[in-house]
Amino acid sequence: MLAVDELAVRFGGVTALERVSFQVRPGSITSVIGPNGAGKTTAFNAITGYLRPTGGRVTYDGTSLTGLRPSAIARRGVVRTFQKTSVFPVLTVVDNVLTGLHLRGTAGFFAVLAGRRRLVAEERSLAAEASAIVDFVGLTHRRFEAAGALPYGEQRLVELAVALAARPRVLLLDEPGAGMTGSERIVVSGLIRRIREQGVTVLLVEHDMRMVMGISDTVIVLSGGRVIAEGAPAAIQAHPEVIRAYLGASAGSA
Amino acid sequence: MIRAGGWLLAVAALTLPFWLQSPYHVHVAIMAGIFGVLAMSLNLLLGYTGQLSLGHAAFFGIGAYASALLTLKLEWSFWPALAVAVALAGIAGFFIGRLALKLRGAYFVLVTISFAGVISLISVNWIELTNGPLGLPGVPAPELGPWSLRTKTAYYYLVLAAVALSYLVCRRLVRSRIGRALVALRENEALAESIGVDVTHYLVLAAVVSAAMAGLGGSLYAHYTRFVSPEVFLFTYTVTMVIMVVAGGKGTLAGPLVGAVLFTALPEALRAAASWQWQMLAYGVVLVLLVFLLPRGIVPRLGETLAGRHSAAAVAPAARH
Amino acid sequence: MAELLQHLLNGLVLGGTYALLGIGLTLIFGLMNVVNFAHGEFYTLGAYVCFAALALAGADFFVALVAAIVVGAALGWLCEVTLLRPLRNESIDTTMLVMIGLWIAMQNAELLGWGGVAKSIPHPFPTAPLVLGPVAIAPLRLFVLALAAALIVASWLLIQKTKLGRAMRATFQDRDTAALMGVGISRIHAATFAFGSGLAAAAGALLGPIFLVYPSMGDLASLKAFSVVILGGLGNLPGATLGGLLLGVAEELGAGYISSGYRDAVGFVIIILVLLFRPSGLFARQERIA
Numbered sequence: 001m002l003a004v005d006e007l008a009v010r011f012g013g014v015t016a017l018e019r020v021s022f023q024v025r026p027g028s029i030t031s032v033i034g035p036n037g038a039g040k041t042t043a044f045n046a047i048t049g050y051l052r053p054t055g056g057r058v059t060y061d062g063t064s065l066t067g068l069r070p071s072a073i074a075r076r077g078v079v080r081t082f083q084k085t086s087v088f089p090v091l092t093v094v095d096n097v098l099t100g101l102h103l104r105g106t107a108g109f110f111a112v113l114a115g116r117r118r119l120v121a122e123e124r125s126l127a128a129e130a131s132a133i134v135d136f137v138g139l140t141h142r143r144f145e146a147a148g149a150l151p152y153g154e155q156r157l158v159e160l161a162v163a164l165a166a167r168p169r170v171l172l173l174d175e176p177g178a179g180m181t182g183s184e185r186i187v188v189s190g191l192i193r194r195i196r197e198q199g200v201t202v203l204l205v206e207h208d209m210r211m212v213m214g215i216s217d218t219v220i221v222l223s224g225g226r227v228i229a230e231g232a233p234a235a236i237q238a239h240p241e242v243i244r245a246y247l248g249a250s251a252g253s254a
Numbered sequence: 255m256i257r258a259g260g261w262l263l264a265v266a267a268l269t270l271p272f273w274l275q276s277p278y279h280v281h282v283a284i285m286a287g288i289f290g291v292l293a294m295s296l297n298l299l300l301g302y303t304g305q306l307s308l309g310h311a312a313f314f315g316i317g318a319y320a321s322a323l324l325t326l327k328l329e330w331s332f333w334p335a336l337a338v339a340v341a342l343a344g345i346a347g348f349f350i351g352r353l354a355l356k357l358r359g360a361y362f363v364l365v366t367i368s369f370a371g372v373i374s375l376i377s378v379n380w381i382e383l384t385n386g387p388l389g390l391p392g393v394p395a396p397e398l399g400p401w402s403l404r405t406k407t408a409y410y411y412l413v414l415a416a417v418a419l420s421y422l423v424c425r426r427l428v429r430s431r432i433g434r435a436l437v438a439l440r441e442n443e444a445l446a447e448s449i450g451v452d453v454t455h456y457l458v459l460a461a462v463v464s465a466a467m468a469g470l471g472g473s474l475y476a477h478y479t480r481f482v483s484p485e486v487f488l489f490t491y492t493v494t495m496v497i498m499v500v501a502g503g504k505g506t507l508a509g510p511l512v513g514a515v516l517f518t519a520l521p522e523a524l525r526a527a528a529s530w531q532w533q534m535l536a537y538g539v540v541l542v543l544l545v546f547l548l549p550r551g552i553v554p555r556l557g558e559t560l561a562g563r564h565s566a567a568a569v570a571p572a573a574r575h
Numbered sequence: 576m577a578e579l580l581q582h583l584l585n586g587l588v589l590g591g592t593y594a595l596l597g598i599g600l601t602l603i604f605g606l607m608n609v610v611n612f613a614h615g616e617f618y619t620l621g622a623y624v625c626f627a628a629l630a631l632a633g634a635d636f637f638v639a640l641v642a643a644i645v646v647g648a649a650l651g652w653l654c655e656v657t658l659l660r661p662l663r664n665e666s667i668d669t670t671m672l673v674m675i676g677l678w679i680a681m682q683n684a685e686l687l688g689w690g691g692v693a694k695s696i697p698h699p700f701p702t703a704p705l706v707l708g709p710v711a712i713a714p715l716r717l718f719v720l721a722l723a724a725a726l727i728v729a730s731w732l733l734i735q736k737t738k739l740g741r742a743m744r745a746t747f748q749d750r751d752t753a754a755l756m757g758v759g760i761s762r763i764h765a766a767t768f769a770f771g772s773g774l775a776a777a778a779g780a781l782l783g784p785i786f787l788v789y790p791s792m793g794d795l796a797s798l799k800a801f802s803v804v805i806l807g808g809l810g811n812l813p814g815a816t817l818g819g820l821l822l823g824v825a826e827e828l829g830a831g832y833i834s835s836g837y838r839d840a841v842g843f844v845i846i847i848l849v850l851l852f853r854p855s856g857l858f859a860r861q862e863r864i865a
Contacts, residue, residue, distance in 0.1 A: 048448065074450035082448075088441040099438045103450040105431040109459060112430040113423060119430070126431075166449040306668060308675075353851065359667055360610040361850050364801050368843035371798065375843075379836040489794065493679055500672065531686045538680025542658065545673050 001026050001061060002047075002078065002170050002201065008055035009039070009046050009225075016042040017225045020056070024170065024218075029192060029202045031212045033236075034222035035246055040205040041083055043222065044174050048080045049073045060170065075103060077169035081176065083205075087158045089148025093139050096147050096158050097130040100165030104129065130165065137161045137191060153184040160191065171195065173204040177211050189215050213237065221245065267414060271407045280406040286518035287413035288474050291420045292491075293498040293510035295467035298424060300496075301504035302433065303460045304440035305354055308492055309366030312373045313343040313465040315486040317472025319377065319384060322393045322482040332396035332477060339473040340466045347465020351458035374487035389483025393476050409478055416474055417511075420467055425507055427463070436460055437505075490534065497537055501544055503551025512553055577709035582827045588716045588785075590823020591723030595778040596796060597803030597815035598730050599771030604801070605810030606747040607767055609659060610671040614775050614800050615793030616681035617647045621776025622783035622792065623689060626696045629784075636699060640722065640780050647776025648769040655768035660761060678797070685790040693787035719781045726777055727816055733770075734812060743767055747810070775800070795839055802842040805849050 002024040009017040017039045024030050032040050045051035047058050049070040058065040065073050088096050105126060107119050134143050137157045142150060147158045156176065163171060176192070177185045189211055196202055206212050212219060212233070219236040221229040223245035229236055236242055271280050292314060299307050317339040324335035350369060354362050377384045384390070395404045396412065403409050427433055435456045438446035447453060476482045494517060502513025521533050548555060596618060603611045621643035628639035654677060662670050700718060704711040734740040745753040746763045754760050778796070786792075803822055807814025822842060830838040 050444070050447075069453075070444075070447035071450050071452045074448055079450075080448055082444065086442060086445045086448075088438060088445065090441060091437070095434075099434045099446075100449045102431060102435055102438070107431040109427075109432065112426050112432055115426055123430075162445070162449060304668075306671065353847075356854070357850055360604070360671060361805075361854070363610065363671065364798075364805070364846050365850055367798060368846040371843040372840055372847075375837055375840050379834070493675070496672075496675070531683050535680055535683035535687065538676045538678065538683060541676030541679065542673050545669055545676070546661070549669070 002203065003059045004043070004047060004056070005059070006056035007043065007046055007053050007058065009042055009051060010054045015225055017046065017053075020222070020225070020227055022220050022227060022230060024201055024203050026201050027196065027199060028217040029196050029204070029215050030218045030220060031216040032203065032205045032220045032222060033207070033209075033212055038222040038245075039225040040222055041174055042225075044080055044172055044205060048078060048172060074166055074168075077167070078172065079163050079166045079168035079170070080172035081159050081163050081174055083174040083178065085152065085155050085159060087147040087155055087162065089146065091147060092144050093147055093150070093158050093161075094127075094130050094134055094143040097133050097161045097165045098126060100133075100162035101126050101129060103166055133161050133165055136164070136194075138187065153180050156180065156188075157191075160188075164195070168200055170201045170203065173202065173206075175205055175207065177206055177208045185211050271410050277406045280410055282519060282522045284406065284410050284413050284478060286515045287410070287417045288471050288478070289494065289498060289518055290417050290511045290514035291413075291471040291474070292468055292495050293502065293514045294420050294424050295464045295471065296495045297499045297504055297506075297510040298427075298436075298460055298464040298467070300499055301506070301509070302428065302436040302440060303457060305358070305457075306363050306496075307350065307366040307461075307464070308363050308489075308496070309350070309368075309370030310464075310468055310495055311487050311489070311492040312366075312370035313346055313468035314472040314475070314491060315370075315373060315377065315484075316346055317343045317469030318476040318482045318486050319390075319472075320469070321473035322390050322476045323383070325394050325477075326390055326392065332394070336396075336470070336473045340469045343469020343472065344462045344466035347461040347463075347468075348458060350465065351461025352454075354457050354461060355454055370487060370492070374484055377484040377487060384484070387484055389481055389485075391481050393480045393482060395480065396477050413474055413478075416470060420470065421507070421511070423463070423467070428507060432456070432459070440505075493534075493537065497541055497544075499551075500541065501548075501551055503553035503555075506551070506553045506557075509551050509553040513551070516552075578831070581710045582831045583824055584710050584712055585716075586824030586827035587820060588712075588720045588723075588823070589782075589826060590820035591720050591727070592778040592782050592819075593799055593803055593822050594727055594816045594819025595723055595730075595774045595781075596800040597807060597819040598727065598812055599774035599778075600800040601804045601807065601810055601812065601815040602743075602767050603771040604804055605808075606743075607659075607764060608667060609768075610667060610674060611771075612671070612674045612797055613654075613677040613681060614771070615795070615797030616678055616685075617651060617772040617775035617793075618779035618796040618800075619682070619685060619788075619790065619793035620650065621647050621779030622696070622788040623685060623779075624776065625780035625783045626694055626788050629696050629698065630694070636718075640777065643776045643780035644773045647779075648773030651772025652765050652769040654772075655765045659768065660764070663764070678793075682790055682793060689790065691790060693789040695787055696784040698784040715784060719785060723778075723781055726774065730770075730774065731812060731816075739766060795842070798846070799842040802845045805846055805854075808855055 004023070005021050007017055007020040008015070020043060032043065034040055042051065046053045047065070049065070049068050049072070053066060060076055060078055063076065065076065065078065088099060091099065105122060107122065111119060131143070134140055137160055139154060139157055139161065142154060147155060150158065160176065173192070176188050180188065185208060192202055192204070192215055216233050219231065219233050220227060221236060221239070221242050228241045228245060229239045231239070270283055274280055274283065292310070296307065296310050299305050320342045321335045321339035324330040324338060325332060350366060353365055357365055378387055395402050397403065401408070403412055435446070435451045438451050439453060439456055443453065472486065475486070498513030498517050499510050501516065502511065503509025521530070524533060596614070600611060600614050603609050603614065624643040624646045625639045628634040628642050629636065658673050658677065659670060662673060698715055700714040702713065704713045705717065734743065742753070742758045742763055743766070745756070746758055746760055750760060799822060803815055803818040806821065807816070807818035822845065826838050826841045829841050
């Protein structure tokens with residue numbers, strides 16, 4: 001279980017996150033929502049090691065993640081995607097995913113130099129896994145194309161595939177529906193549900209309310225760097241504080 | 255088709271001394287080989303991790319001096335001296351690799367230049383060790399059992415073996431999970447981290463292997479020219495390596511070799527026509543033109559033309575088999 | 576004590592010219608984000624122009640200095656327009672390679688044009704040093720120090736007080752807003768590069784008569800300029816000024832008290848240490864410009 005405890009992030013005079021605490025139930029789909037500037041991506045960055053929190057702790061299944069590098073956190077099973085599309089643009093879709101399977105491989109420096117036979121077998125099985133993941137996200141018809149050349153929506157699917165390749169136990173999705181058309185969002189929602197069915201816990205930041213309310217088990221609301229509400233989607237929609245936070249926010253959101 | 259071409263090339267390389275007309279041509283082949291090793295080493299850093307090291311001459315020089323000093327002053331035999339030279343260069347690479355962790359891009363370039371500058375100044379000033387600007391003459395030729403590899407032909411085969419070994423190491427690294435991790439670091443470091451690629455580990459690995467390989471080149475150079483002086487740290491060597499990699503095609507396996515052959519053979523061919531200053535001037539112009547006209551280098555462009563379509567990636571991934 | 580003061584004074588003379596190099600580069604590297612490895616070549620160019628003016632044309636020192644600045648700035652403008660403008664949206668690595676190419680080409684052109692033998696620039700000043708209390712200084716060096724100081728002040732004034740300077744600061748703080756406000760972005764880039772190159776040429780013209788002039792003198796000058804920029808913080812004019820003076824003094828003290836063979840190492844060591852421990856520079860402040 002991923003637990004965030006009194007997480008605080010301050011830069012210069014600005015407090016981006018203050019005393020943020022919540023727990024993500026294993027196997028659930030939890031969404032983090034809030035007006036722009038509420039600190040959602042900051043929270044993701046702090047949880048996954050891209051930002052060092054100024055206070056508080058993040059733990060997963062009891063082990064502390066606070067202060068670890070992102071690669072170490074990924075190794076413990078917590079993987080994130082990025083708000084701005086993040087793929088390996090010059091690589092093909094299937095090579096993107098193959099690269100994502102880094103943690104699944106075991107080839108170390110000396111084994112690679114020696115050209116051990118078991119590595120050939122490992123490469124073959126990784127290639128098969130990569131193909132399977134590409135099929136899962138529905139990009140089979142694009143697998144040999146350069147990721148950078150794909151249309152936006154498909155690039156985000158590549159991103160998702162790469163994250164899945166890292167075999168996360170907790171998957172943090174930063175605005176998976178951003179910039180997508182309605183039908184693309186339905187596809188993504190379906191994928192998220194299927195990911196959850198495979199036992200992966202999903203934590204997502206999202207602005208599209210229909211998407212959030214449609215797939216989430218729990219919704220956490222951040223505003224001004226604090227948690228102001230947490231509960232089932234229906235309860236959150238009716239929550240007075242939440243409504244006030246959205247209406248009172250200077251920059252509008254979805 | 256490519257495989258057949260590869261075998262043909264191998265046979266040609268193995269029999270080269272027999273159909274070259276003079277020892278001078280063999281000399282050119284030897285220098286092309288040494289620079290091939292150097293270019294491949296720079297390519298590991300520049301082409302695969304995307305970090306430009308303009309101090310690569312430092313590793314070359316460390317390898318040359320270490321090998322020369324051990325055989326001259328401590329009277330070691332060539333092979334252990336070579337091993338130590340490669341190891342020392344690798345250790346220097348370890349420190350540069352750790353430096354790179356904090357710095358990227360232009361700052362990394364500046365630090366590598368500064369490192370090379372300091373090492374160069376040491377080689378000039380620490381006269382008790384290096385004999386200063388006068389250099390170390392009389393570096394012994396390598397021996398293989400009872401034979402002394404003194405002739406150009408014999409040395410050619412030594413260099414050819416080194417080139418083959420370096421190529422093999424690069425190829426195995428690049429076409430593996432390690433190669434994918436390096437490319438991931440180059441293309442999108444934040445994403446690479448998020449999928450578990452340990453940046454420290456792979457940058458340092460690339461730097462160590464790259465430096466060690468350059469040290470190998472240095473040792474080969476020292477025992478061929480039989481003389482080492484602070485001139486090995488001349489920026490011209492680094493520049494030549496950079497041009498070879500960039501022109502040949504950074505991030506490809508064949509690129510550096512093509513670049514090495516081209517930029518060793520061409521200057522020699524033009525030697526009668528123009529002095530080395532004109533060559534260096536041409537290098538400068540060529541580099542600028544390359545950036546504008548052929549940014550990915552010769553090998554990828556050739557690859558595109560031969561394949562008849564635009565390829566998606568300049569990298570050699572493992573997946574498509 | 577007198578010896579220390581002497582070293583300090585010598586260091587200031589050197590440092591003044593390093594400051595000029597640094598100010599030029601901090602604008603180019605710090606603001607335009609161009610890794611200008613050819614910066615030292617403009618320095619060399621300035622020295623050769625000074626040589627041509629003084630030794631060949633028999634001109635006056637001021638004329639030589641002005642000529643150097645003009646030639647440096649003009650060539651800088653040309654380079655920016657032909658080489659950098661088309662690559663403006665490329666990565667920093669690409670422009671870096673182009674500048675390396677320019678570096679090699681310029682240096683070898685100079686080698687071909689002037690030959691590799693170092694030249695000495697004749698100057699009109701008496702050689703007997705002026706004695707000022709405990710220290711002595713050659714009139715030439717005093718003159719160089721004064722001119723360097725004047726140029727530094729002029730640069731500060733240009734950046735802070737003139738319309739061009741304001742436009743430069745605006746462009747580099749927020750390019751899009753500046754463009755909307757009618758600032759000609761391309762012109763500002765070209766002007767900045769020209770300005771930086773002109774200052775480098777001035778540094779070369781000033782130091783040329785003190786030392787010898789030879790084609791590869793720019794290599795160390797480039798690196799020392801980077802060292803000053805890193806020390807002072809990118810885009811930071813006062814930082815570059817102070818950094819330049821510091822470098823000059825550190826080199827003189829090092830050469831005097833430790834070893835003269837390693838004097839050039841000071842710049843290298845500064846680069847390595849500062850980047851490792853205080854990458855934003857010793858004098859870094861909040862805003863990036865002046």
